[in-house]
Amino acid sequence: MKADLITLLYVMMLAGFIGFEVIRRVSPLLHTPLMSLTNALDAIAVVGAIVLAGEKKSTLATVLGTIAVVAATSNIVGGFIITDRMLKMFKTSPAKKS
Amino acid sequence: MINLPGSEHIIELVYLVATALFVLSLRWLSSPATARRGVLAGEIGMALAVGGTLLHHGIVDYKWIAVALVLGTIIGIPLGKVAMTAVPQRTALSHAFGAACVTMVGTAEFYLRAPNIPKFMMSVLSMEVILGGLTFTGSLMAAGKLQELLPQRPITYKGQNLVNLSVLAVPVALAVMLVLHPAHKGLFPFMVFIPLVFGVLMIVPIGGADMPTVISLLNSYAGLSAMAMGFVLDSKLLIVAGALDGSSGFILSVIMSKAMNRSFTNVLFGAFGQVQATVAGETEAKIVRPATPEEAASILSAANKVLIVPGYGMAVAQAQHKVRELFDSLTKKGVDVKFGIHAVAGRMPGHMNVLLAEADIPYDKLLDMEQANSELPQADVALIIGANDVTNPAARTDTGSPIFGMPILDVDKARTVMVIKRSMAAGFAGIDNPLYYLDKTLMLFGDAKTFVGNIVRELTGGGHG
Numbered sequence: 001m002k003a004d005l006i007t008l009l010y011v012m013m014l015a016g017f018i019g020f021e022v023i024r025r026v027s028p029l030l031h032t033p034l035m036s037l038t039n040a041l042d043a044i045a046v047v048g049a050i051v052l053a054g055e056k057k058s059t060l061a062t063v064l065g066t067i068a069v070v071a072a073t074s075n076i077v078g079g080f081i082i083t084d085r086m087l088k089m090f091k092t093s094p095a096k097k098s
Numbered sequence: 099m100i101n102l103p104g105s106e107h108i109i110e111l112v113y114l115v116a117t118a119l120f121v122l123s124l125r126w127l128s129s130p131a132t133a134r135r136g137v138l139a140g141e142i143g144m145a146l147a148v149g150g151t152l153l154h155h156g157i158v159d160y161k162w163i164a165v166a167l168v169l170g171t172i173i174g175i176p177l178g179k180v181a182m183t184a185v186p187q188r189t190a191l192s193h194a195f196g197a198a199c200v201t202m203v204g205t206a207e208f209y210l211r212a213p214n215i216p217k218f219m220m221s222v223l224s225m226e227v228i229l230g231g232l233t234f235t236g237s238l239m240a241a242g243k244l245q246e247l248l249p250q251r252p253i254t255y256k257g258q259n260l261v262n263l264s265v266l267a268v269p270v271a272l273a274v275m276l277v278l279h280p281a282h283k284g285l286f287p288f289m290v291f292i293p294l295v296f297g298v299l300m301i302v303p304i305g306g307a308d309m310p311t312v313i314s315l316l317n318s319y320a321g322l323s324a325m326a327m328g329f330v331l332d333s334k335l336l337i338v339a340g341a342l343d344g345s346s347g348f349i350l351s352v353i354m355s356k357a358m359n360r361s362f363t364n365v366l367f368g369a370f371g372q373v374q375a376t377v378a379g380e381t382e383a384k385i386v387r388p389a390t391p392e393e394a395a396s397i398l399s400a401a402n403k404v405l406i407v408p409g410y411g412m413a414v415a416q417a418q419h420k421v422r423e424l425f426d427s428l429t430k431k432g433v434d435v436k437f438g439i440h441a442v443a444g445r446m447p448g449h450m451n452v453l454l455a456e457a458d459i460p461y462d463k464l465l466d467m468e469q470a471n472s473e474l475p476q477a478d479v480a481l482i483i484g485a486n487d488v489t490n491p492a493a494r495t496d497t498g499s500p501i502f503g504m505p506i507l508d509v510d511k512a513r514t515v516m517v518i519k520r521s522m523a524a525g526f527a528g529i530d531n532p533l534y535y536l537d538k539t540l541m542l543f544g545d546a547k548t549f550v551g552n553i554v555r556e557l558t559g560g561g562h563g
Contacts, residue, residue, distance in 0.1 A: 019345030031448030042343035054157030073170020081178025
């Protein structure tokens with residue numbers, strides 16, 4: 001097994017453990033924003049799509065890459081906007097009282 | 099085109115910073131006080147990663163990238179501004195978009211690289227497109243059901259699980275063949291197409307009440323497919339982001355399944371509809387005690403402690419703002435009002451919390467099931483608005499009930515129980531609820547929004563002004 005590959009597997013394993021520990025601590029109050037935020041972060045797949053769309057290696061790759069950038073970008077933009085909108089709404093008692 | 103010496107290293111360092119920001123982003127989401135900082139960290143990380151990628155030496159043409167970024171932004175903005183009640187379907191839709199991106203990148207990478215694809219690479223690439231494909235159509239189906247474009251009832255038929263599993267087995271077998279013989283390019287389109295069919299078949303038997311689990315599971319698949327893509331592209335950033343998303347979806351699925359006392363396989367392979375036939379007969383004879391808004395108002399205003407249990411019915415009736423008015427007028431009278439929220443209330447994890455936060459209810463009044471159950475025995479009134487199965491005491495006592503063993507909110511321990519419900523028709527899961535026939539239970543028949551509004555009018559002094 002190549003050294004690169006084993007490095008990637010280490011990265012995956014450690015990221016999995018970190019993800020588990022970090023996400024376990026997220027308050028159940030925020031499970032909906034959690035899902036929309038991780039969704040926006042997951043759209044980091046856009047980096048692969050950008051390279052495909054710009055490399056001009058084949059028409060198929062350019063077309064698929066371009067559509068993939070559209071899909072991922074809409075997740076990034078929409079995901080961050082809605083997550084922030086939701087989080088803005090969460091207030092404690094003393095903060096607002098009419 | 100930019101081609102600085104050493105730009106490769108700069109990009110790698112930028113990705114490293116972005117990765118750290120992503121982890122911090124989720125770390126800060128642990129409490130509402132720091133959560134918005136988390137979004138900011140995520141945004142900065144994303145901007146850095148995209149900016150860094152644009153410096154990539156392989157990029158020779160920016161035209162389509164620019165078009166796609168603009169188009170994606172134009173589509174993304176309205177998707178970020180949907181009403182809070184539409185958040186479950188929006189989330190499902192964004193899982194579909196994420197999965198579509200991953201599947202298309204995987205497909206393009208295959209045709210660029212074939213037939214010289216090492217075995218490990220082909221395995222992760224197959225995982226990427228199979229998971230991506232089934233998540234794409236599965237999420238579209240889920241979004242369609244949530245938006246009520248598709249029938250919400252589970253559709254089941256005999257031998258369904260066998261059919262579904264066989265359909266899934268085909269692309270897996272194709273993947274194995276491609277790993278062994280990557281030159282057989284002709285197999286690849288089938289390996290992409292069949293999971294798309296499986297995604298549809300997988301969601302057909304899923305009912306609305308199972309949506310929180312299914313959305314979480316699809317979330318997890320989307321993350322795993324992105325992680326597989328990270329291996330294909332040799333991108334540690336992508337592996338980390340995919341692993342974070344995957345573990346988030348996984349943890350949420352576990353929480354949701356536990357809250358329903360069911361296993362993943364049970365949610366995916368055992369639609370609720372099949373087990374309910376036994377309960378129908380004896381319901382007619384039992385007596386319920388209906389009450390008017392006036393009676394409800396007078397009991398509520400005499401209480402010291404009220405616990406409100408919201409469910410999907412509150413979301414459907416758009417009653418959350420009326421509920422806030424009720425909360426305000428009772429709080430003004432010195433009543434201690436809190437909310438008990440079951441993990442699977444609504445159509446996605448945390449759905450009720452978001453709706454109540456939108457209506458300006460302070461989040462320290464929102465209790466999870468354990469907290470609520472420790473307060474319920476002291477509560478004078480438990481007021482149930484549009485929730486059913488999560489309050490059904492049969493889950494504790496009736497071994498024959500399909501929901502037996504499911505952790506519930508013990509509303510029957512409150513001194514008085516009030517249930518706002520449109521009629522005596524059985525709930526979504528079609529299971530009768532013995533709670534409604536208790537001596538301490540008052541049934542408040544009507545639309546949740548109107549009924550709560552009427553209670554508020556009584557509380558604030560008769561006529562409205």
